[in-house]
Amino acid sequence: MATAPNPTGFILHGTLIDAPTPHALRIREGAFCVVGADGVIAQICSAETELRDEYGMMPMTLLPQTQMVVPGLIDLHIHAPQFKQLGTKTDIPLMEWLEKYTYPAEIAFASTVHASSIYPKLVAHLLKNGTTTAVLFGSNHLAATQVLAEACAAAGLRALVGKTCADTLTPAEYIESTEGSLRETEEFVQWCNERWGGGPTAIVRPVVTPRFIPTCTKELLAGLGEIAQRYDCFVQSHAAESVDEEALVEMQHPGSRDVAIFRDAGLLGSKTILAHCCRLRDAEARDMEQAGAAVVSCPFSNILFARATVPIPRYLHDFPALKIGMGTDIAGGFGTMLDNMRIAILQDRIDSFAAVARADTTAGAAGETPPPANWMVDFKYAFHLATASGARALGLEDVVGKFEDGMRFDALLLDCDLGDGQRFTRFGDEGVGELFEKWVTTGDDRNVLRVWVDGKLVRGA
Secondary structure (H helix, E strand, C coil): CCCECCCCCEEEEEEEEEEEECCEEEEEEEEEEEECCCCEEEEEECCHHHCCHHHCCCCEEECCCCEEEEECEEEEEEEHHHHHHCCCCCCCCHHHHHHHHHHHHHHHHHCHHHHHHHHHHHHHHHHHCCEEEEEEECCCCHHHHHHHHHHHHHHCCEEEEECEECCCCCCCCCCCCHHHHHHHHHHHHHHHHHHHCCCCCCCEEEEEEECCHHHCCHHHHHHHHHHHHHHCCEEEEEECCCHHHHHHHHHHCCCCCHHHHHHHCCCCCCCEEEEECCCCCHHHHHHHHHHCCEEEECHHHHHHHHCCCCCHHHHHHHCCCCEEEECCCECCCCCCHHHHHHHHHHHHHHCCHHHHHHHHHCCCCCCCCCCCCCCCCCHHHHHHHHCHHHHHHCCCCCCCCCCCCCCECCEEEEECCCHHHCCCCCCCCCCHHHHHHHHHHHCCHHHEEEEEECCEEEECC
């Protein structure tokens, strides 16, 4: 649907739920949330008498007790040209998967007609499932990536979009020259900034996108580093993803690894977001923390292709300033943030399996059990990763991801009382926190009645 502007703004009266911190929800029942015509939250208060006089003529919507407003989800890692293969082709390891399935799918985006048939469907899928901010890899093609950016803007999806760069170890019909890749990357950055104005609140922003170390020469990486610094752009790529990826990097760059190569190329900084990072060494995690770079956990694809997990509790214990967010890794994973939030909860426990098994073999005669693992990621933490923590990874912690005066209204209206039209059962005596937990753990897009980005209604009625 086309975005619906609000010439006078509006007021929502009901329950607001967000997770500004990892271990607790902030639940404000009976709140008044004033959204201005500019899409900015003008005021949040707990009583109608506290509303400022100038908001007296704004339309107000009273929400039922089974409905709640939550921040939109922030997906930090999507391969847009892989969307058509989502839910299929998960039967082989990563590097073989790229060669057999993924590169051929991406090569098809040499056609802008093809791009125009796929990308609007991807954007609709994201909004339908509650994603309001997305970080997207395009294909190696400039024109098709422009189609992707236009599709995001037309539908009202807040997006960071990058033309993927690869000048080595890529199929002949897909490989770029170093010079061509740099030229088209700079052209795309300039085009995006001219088209949508640049800055943190632009609906679409460019992101410099070296695919990953194995497909980029050092000359290309250095040139991309210069472009990122010249235009103050975000950088997205992959790092420390899997055993086979690491082996390939070692073969190409003996004695060096992903994070160090990005650092040496000028691509590691406070606007760098690196997907996966399952196999970071402590020194690499420390380098990322000190640089202000972000880790993107992609729970499903990490398990499926990397056969590994992002050890979030260890990273945050040892490197407390390290930024961590979440991504779906379409099409290498499940296609929604809700799915990945659930798997994030499970993967937090997977790291303790070996320790539990070892303890079990040494249990005493009385059957003593080992002490419980220090599990950190529950449904609250998973929601925090998908909202406020993802905003921090993008430098948007004062813009989106939670509800505060002066922040942009990127939000979902959830309804948890759809009867047979939802996956979970409501018994009538649940509190709003319990209903929200049921949505996180068992709900789906049917519970998402409305989606707003920048205060504009982009989905629902």
